[in-house]
Structures are given as structure tokens and as C-alpha cells.
Amino acid sequence: MTAALVLLGAALLSWPGSPALRRTRRLAATGGRGRIPVPVPRLPRPVLWGAGAAAVAALLSTPLVAVLAGAAAVLAARTGDRRRAGVREEARLTALAEALAALAAELRSGRSLTEATAAAVAACADEESGRALAGSVVGPRAGPDPGGRTGTEVEQALQRVSAAAALSRRTGCSLASVLGAVEDDLRARSRQRQDLRSLTAGPRASAALLAGLPLLALGMGSGIGADPWRVLTTTATGQVLLVLGVALEGAGLAWSARLVRRAVR
Template sequence: MTPALAASLAASLAGDIGVGGRGFVVLAVLCGAAAIFLLLYLVMSGRSVETDLETRLSAYSEQEEATGWLGRFRLLRRFAVSAERMAERRGFLAQIETALEQANLTLRPGEAMAGLLVLAVVAGLAALVLTGSPLSALLLAVAAVILAAYLVAAAASRQRRRFEEQLPDTLALLATSLRAGYSMLQALDTVAQEAADPTAREFQRVLNEIRLGRSVAESLQDSATRMDSVDFDWVVLAFTIQREVGGNLAEVLDTAGDTMLARTRLRREMRALTSEGRISALVLGSMPFLVAGFLLVTNPGYIAPLLESSLGVTALVIAGLLLILGLVWMARIVKPEI
């Protein structure tokens, strides 16, 4: 092979790599990260029976270190513990716990915050490799955290809505069980066995708390608070009054169930009537981000002055504030209180 032919082959190969080089770099980074994570998992998962026993017993001790998947990574475990302490000092630890419980995620608040950190780092590194812009990496990292928080909130809202929709049938089952001669604990156990999730899961937790020594009223009240259900809060109030002054609890539950069934029907009708407004809000709210993402991918130079100049950044901030104001306004219009 002559030197000229070798040089031409090398130049051709370099040109091919230059065309798809960025894609190859991204693929190599992702494959390397996956391989490192799998290796660490295989190495860390080889624990002895004594270590497994200590991990299980630590859940009942006063240790503050996080367990679960974070137990294999010391740095993330320390971050999770520090994040939980900071959240407790600032007073929003209970809100994070409630959101995770409502979304049916078996995570501690520290584990959730550590997961968000890992997600933000991975998204930022991917954006930095793809675009080479630190600003794009920062924006994508923030967007990944916001998206994860939104998904958790959406899952929690879906669980609460299902609980509310199942509540009339739950009260009917409770009333039928009481009329059949069951005690209140037996009626709760019937609901925990026969109902669908999330009702079955919540009533099973209520039963477990009662068996550990808590009163029925306190356990039911915690369930109503945890699911953020005003209707179920009324049921607990009616149950508490009945326990104090007496009366036919089955009849009270039937009346409450009929009222909640009528409210559920009205809520569904309002949701159907406002569906057009909700779709409009979704389209108008997502369109600026979709257009900006399309321009960043297809023609970055066209949108660069908007991101790099002070006037463009100011315009973006003002537009973002107006967009948030418009979305909040439309949300208040399409979500009437019933």
C-alpha cells in the first residue's frame, strides 16, 4: 500500500468518524456508565447473610443512615442522610414523605433526593456531550429534576383520584359488613381484602396500625390526611361522633356514600365539560418548549442570540413569567372546586 493511498484512507475514515463522531461519543459514554454501574452492583450485591441480617435489623434501630439501594454507595448514602436532615430543619420533610406515600413509592425522602441528584447529573452530562454548552447542560439538568417531581406529583394525584372514586363503594362495603354483624375491625379487614388499590393498601395499613395499639379513629384520620381526602375526613368525623354519642353507623355510612357518589358524578361531568380548556392549556404550555427544543437541535445558531445576549435572556425570563401566569390562570378556570 502506497503512502498516498494510506493517507487517503485515513482521511476518509476520519471524515466518517467526524460525521458521526458525536453520536459515537454519546453511545460510548452511555455504554461505559452502564458497564460501571453493573460492575458496582455485582460487586456490592455479594453480601453475606450477616450483612443482610444487620440491614434488616437496622430498620428497627435508631440508626439514621439510609438503607435500600443507597446502602451500597457510601457517598450517596451520606448525601441522603444530610439531605433528610436539611429537609427536616427547613420543615418540608413531611411534605416529601407524604408525596412519596401518595405516589406509592417505597423510597425514603433522602433516597428520593439522591435519585434526583443522580438524574440531574446524568442529564447534564448527556446534554454537555451532545451540545457542548454548559448552559444547555444546566437547563436540561433542571428540566430533568422538574420532570421527575412532576411525575411523582402526577402519580400521587392519580392515586388520590382513584381513592376518591372508590370511596362510595368502600363505604357501601363497610355498611354491608356492619349490617351482617361484623365488628368495625372485621369490616375494615373485609375492605382491605376485597377492595382494589389504593383503598386496599390504605385500609391494610390502618389495620396494621390498629394492631400495633393505635385507636381506630386516629388510624383512619391519618389515612384521610395521607390521601388528602376531604370526603374521607368527613367519614372519619362521622365515625368519631358515632363512637361518642351512639347511633346506627351503617345508616350514616350509606348516607355519606350516596352524597359522595353524587359529588363524584358532578365532578366527572365538570371534568368532561372543561376537557377542551385543559387540552388548550396543555398545547399552549408545551408549544414554546417544543419549538425551542426543535430549534436547538436543528438550527442552534438561529436561537443562540436569545440565549447568549442579555436582552434575549431578559425576554426569556419575562416570557416564562407570563407563561406561568397564564397556565395558573387557565388551571383555575378549568378546575372548579366542587
């Protein structure tokens, strides 16, 4: 049983991530003529982290600790995924702003819309954002009201670009000026988010420090010979307190993160 848990934890923790899976799919799809692409299974990161942490904790401690460790690992993985998604969204917004600046400059220089769009897409640092911009300018997307606040910030910006392109075709107004206004708005929003993140760095650090205090208390208790970990994992009262403490810890971290996200928006 112990060996099985060790092997399960090692297998789950070494499961290939998204970049490796994408490379494997590309190799399978383009590896040779007549070769059939082989689908590669993919498990969500929270599932991998949760199962791996639970397997390791079950090996080292009690089943209750394994369940709590798995739940904590799932929450940590989801938090990491949200943070990476935010970084990715910020990178797309920056690339889109640069592409809009290039597109407006090309239009002001007298190039046609098709040529200017192709040059802006080629200069865009993010390929996905470049394709989306080309689709919005050359063929405006059908969707929600461009003035509404629907979808991500990238989608909202593309909706405004799409509406500007449609208005320019109908009325003959300068598309470069409108694209410049959208670019300025994106850059202003980015600066505002950076300022807010700087202002909320202190509260985030305080929340992380407070979250680590229970671990410090466990270490101090072990240092003086009280053995709090044995009490928390082997006695009924200790297990109830452990579950309650982990629940309160998770609720406090979630509430702090929610307050910070609301302040940054």
C-alpha cells in the same frame, strides 16, 4: 471530560426508581436468617432527571444550555410526580369508597363492627386505605376537627368516618347510614372532578400546543438556513433571549397549570 459526562448522564438516567428500590429493600430484609438489611440510597426523581439532562446537554451544547436543560428536566419531573400523586390519591379515594360500601353492607346484614371492618379491609383494593379505614372505625384517630378541611381528601374522609364511629358508640345511632353518606359524598366528589377534568381538557391542550410553538419556530428557522440555535447559544444577545424565552415559557406553563388546578378543585 466528554467520556465522564456521558458516563455520568447514563448512570443518573439508569438510577433505579422507587419500585425497584422497594423490591431491593424487601429482598435485603427477607433474604435470609441473620442477614443484615442493606440500606439502598435513593435520589429524588427531579434530581436524577435534572442532573442527567444537564450532563447530556453539556455534552451536546454549551454550559448555559446544560443549566437550562437541567432546570427544565427538574420542573418536568416535579410535574410528573404531582400528576402521579394525584392519580394515586384518586385511586385511594375510589378504594376507600368501595370499602365504605362494603362496610355499610356488612353492618346492615347484622355483623358486628369488628367482623364487618375486617371484611371491608379484606375487600379494599388499596391496602393502605384499608388499614386507615380500620383505624378510623375501630379506634378513631385523634386529629383536627372532622368538619374542617384539613389534609388531603382521603384524610378528610377518614376524619368524617372516625367522627361517625365515635358518634355511633356514644349515641347508638346507625353507623351504616353515616358511612353510606360519606361514600355518596366521595363518589359525588369523584364525578365532579372527572367532569371538571373533561371541561379543562381543551385549555390544557391549548397550553401544551402553545408551549411547543417555540420549538416549531426553531425547526422552521433551521429549515430555511437561518440557524437560530447557533445564534441563541453562541452570541451574547442570543443567550440573553434564550434565558428570557425559557423563563417566560416556564412561567406561562406554571400559570396555566395553576389556573387548571384551581378550576378542578
